[in-house]
Amino acid sequence: MASRQQAVNNFENSKLQCLGKRDKSSAGRIDPKAVDICAVINKLEQYYTTSSCAGRCFLYRGPGVKSTNQFTRFRVSHEKICDPLRYFNLETLDNDFTGGGDPVRSVGQYDQEDHNRGTVQAEDDEILQRERYGSTSIVGMSEGDSIWLRFEPFILHVACRSLAAASALMAAARPAFKNVGLTTWKQNSRYLVAIWGDEGLDMPLSIPGASRLLIPNVDDLTFLPYWLATLVNERHERNWSKIIRFTQAVRDMKLINDDSDVEADNRFLLMTANQNASKIPRSFDVVGDIALIHNISTDDPEERKHIGDAIMQKNKAIKIVAVRESSLHGIERAPGKAGVAIIAGMQRSPLITTHCEYGIKCVVDLQHTFFSPRMGPERLRICQQVARGENVLVLFAGVCMDALQIAGRTEASTILAVDMNPIATECGTRALRMLVRNKAVKTDGAADRLRIIEGEVSQVLERLPRNFFDRVLAPRPKEGNMDGDLGSGDGGITFLRAFLPVMNQNGGECHWYDFVADHEFPECARTRSLVESVCNHQGLSMEVLHVASVGSVAMRQLRICLDFRIFPMTKEETVSL
Structure with a gap:
């Protein structure tokens, strides 16, 4: 029993360390098409992802083996090829590095910060691009060189806690992906499963030393680029379809009995000799050194104290056990001073603690601010989508845990957090000072890139620059009984209209949090229609990236996150409206 408990603890520690690392890929983020499957897997206790790629195309020169010095890669694209004539124009490889594909980003651009001057020593973009993609001219290459597609x-690589868990994951993957296998394993520690697709393509585009595409025997010379784009785009579509099937299979996967016989500390039923054992809750939140119970079955002070003492006896890190006596209310969504009662442990007023999540610390006032540790997986999912160099806006930031995670774990250029609760912003400011001294933070200048503003969101938005933020976190306020599929509220339209102008109008992404009935998920047609209508009214088209379930807020009512991207409307779209 002890050895199994130790194995579970080791796996949990490895999971925290792996997921807490900075993404060192060229984009600095998980591929958008892989975000959903990674989030679904990482939400399960018995799994975590170690690496992923949603599928990509690129041009290259050399023997085709990436580990060799002769291999040079050009125009990486994780999306469909929209401009074939530009992408497959080999004569412009020297001066058009992306060709309409992924933007070129430098790795570690915030690692060389000069703290004396407070500036970042950024190299010239063109030099960075040439270093990464090669500076040798394509024209006049030595014989034997050619360009390939x-x-x-x-x-996807997934670490599994047990052999039974690995077997279940492979069974869920095989209907979509045939190449599935167990690559490495360590007895009673970790099993690594590799899953990869079979939609590969490798073909030459030019003869050695040439700077033009191989010319087919056709009259229209533009035929070849469009045909090549069709080959790539069809593979993208089939690949993405398989990812969706795999994601649904993991969601439908039954709980695995890996014979660990161990439950998480905050998901147990305490079996003690105490007569009140049956009244001890099965679940509660652990925030810092405080256990917060949301519902307790007795009002007797002695019985409550016995329950609190039993919880602290089970988890020595817990110093206080408290009960939430009232529901969340007000714009702050906080219970108030009288809304939380301490039933065991030391008396502390105000009820403040320091909570740590993936190595990043925040300060939480449980009486006057809203914070939920259950949102940890969602914060991780958001961090994994933030690309290097982005400008990020976090609205209704609360104690700023989302903003702190983005600042400490990504290489976003700027992060702005806004909240009108002065106690919440003070908590965020105190956590920001701790971020400076946090050795777990691997990106230099994390605290310098985060700014916290206290103010009413609509008023702050009026002062922000237009068309600036590449990513916006928008957890709209709940409207009480007026919310949901049967409510009469506006669904956050006013809020949505206010922040759309500050987003990057050409590809900016938004994480829009909404409330839906369980029967509406995962289509969430009402939410999609609302967002699309507001975007269209402002001359924007929107593309839904995916919809994630963030948790339950009431019986049969879910909180969801709709990730969408905006673009200017085309003339055809404008006419159709």
């Missing part, structure tokens, strides 16, 4: 399908 490659498509690499989806690949």
